Amino acid sequence: MKDQITELQLKIEKLESEVSFKNGLISMLSHDSKELFGNFLWIIEAMEENTISEEDFFKLLPQIKSDARKNLQTIQDSTSWLKTQYGEFNIKPEKILLVDLFHHFEEKYAAKLKEKSLKFYFKGDVNSFVTTDRLLLQYVLDKILDNAVKYSFPGQDIYLQEVTEGDQVILSVVDFGTGMPEKYASSIFTYENPVFQGTAGEKGVGLSLKIVKNFVSLMHGNIQIISTENAGTTVSLFLRKIY
Template sequence: MKNLTTEIERLQEENNLKKDWISLITHDHKEAFGSLLWIIEALESGVMSKDDFFKLLPRIKQDAQKNLQTITDTSEWIKTQMNGFEPKKSKIFVLDLFIQLRKEFEEKLGDKNIDLQFKGDESLVLHNDELLLLFILKKLIDNAIKYSQPNEAVQFEAVEVNNTIILSITDHGLGMTEETRESLFTFQSPVFQGTKGEIGAGLSLKIAKNFVSLLHGKIEVVLTENVGTKIAVFLPRIEK
């Protein structure tokens, strides 16, 4: 009976996720294309000058980037919803993972002069799905950079406690309220601008949480201060 209840709750959660996901994508794309169409029509009719049009291009580009990221993230999530999908376990050296992530975010880190630092056990190894894990950590690091002030540091920490590997990302940025913390992984979470005006669809952490569940782990905001946030991913040490 307990297993049946758990399965029903899981299916309800999945259905709510899909429903909210479709609602979010529909709203964001309708708004973006509606604004773009209005701007083009205003230019064609002479209501808007060419100078004013070109002034709006940075915002148009920003909206396009946000919606492209939404489509890309959705595509990655859909792959995990296919029948028969199973995470592919491989041997992952945590320090190599960190080096790969630091290289990938080199441009964004340099743009704000942020130092991505490794903290913890450099010898840690885990067996899990590297693609899903990379997706999760990329989203956490991207958010940490987005909400960090220039010239600050972001820490990537790796430790093992009681056969559980904990990978956490800590920033020293805007922080969050308790209310935001409670809604962080839901579709009710507000979407904030980064410290340099960066925006997103508010979708990445929902996908990250879903992927963490596929890896039989959990994700938590384990520290919220007046300045900065720490988000940790707890993963079982799964041997081949």
């Protein structure tokens, strides 16, 4: 009887977490879209009514472009998450050589790394692997690495680090960037956490880490973030070596 109550409590907690996530997602999409299209409408009306000069119009374009890019990223993240919520979505575990993942991201982020003079290294056993869903893992690492690049100071290093402990693989993205105050660490996966600005003025999306945590759960793993303000951040994934 006690085991049944415990199991029921866990199911209720999971359901409450899913409902909270979905409500937060809807709220964020609604707020961001309303803000973006409100700005678009305002600037168009201002041009039509000649209440804004052409010079001021062009000054506003970089900000509007930045907001549009942020909203597009939010929609793309939401689409990735929605694919796991409808229909018959099943984890497709496969053996993934971690150094191959490193080379994939090394190529994908080459331009961004060069722009900030960042160096990207792999630390660990080049023969190490993990067995999990490739699409989910690539999405998770992509978002974590994107943040590492965004918040790194120019000229610094970023590591994709692997440590194998028994049947568990700890895969970490380590940067030496802005980090964040300790008081924000506990709310990083909630909708209350602030959205920080990157070292080159990049805007955070605010949604990615919520979906990252959801995807890590789908892979039956755990995620941990250790961050020190102005010293850097380490984001670690705890995954099964054999699924």
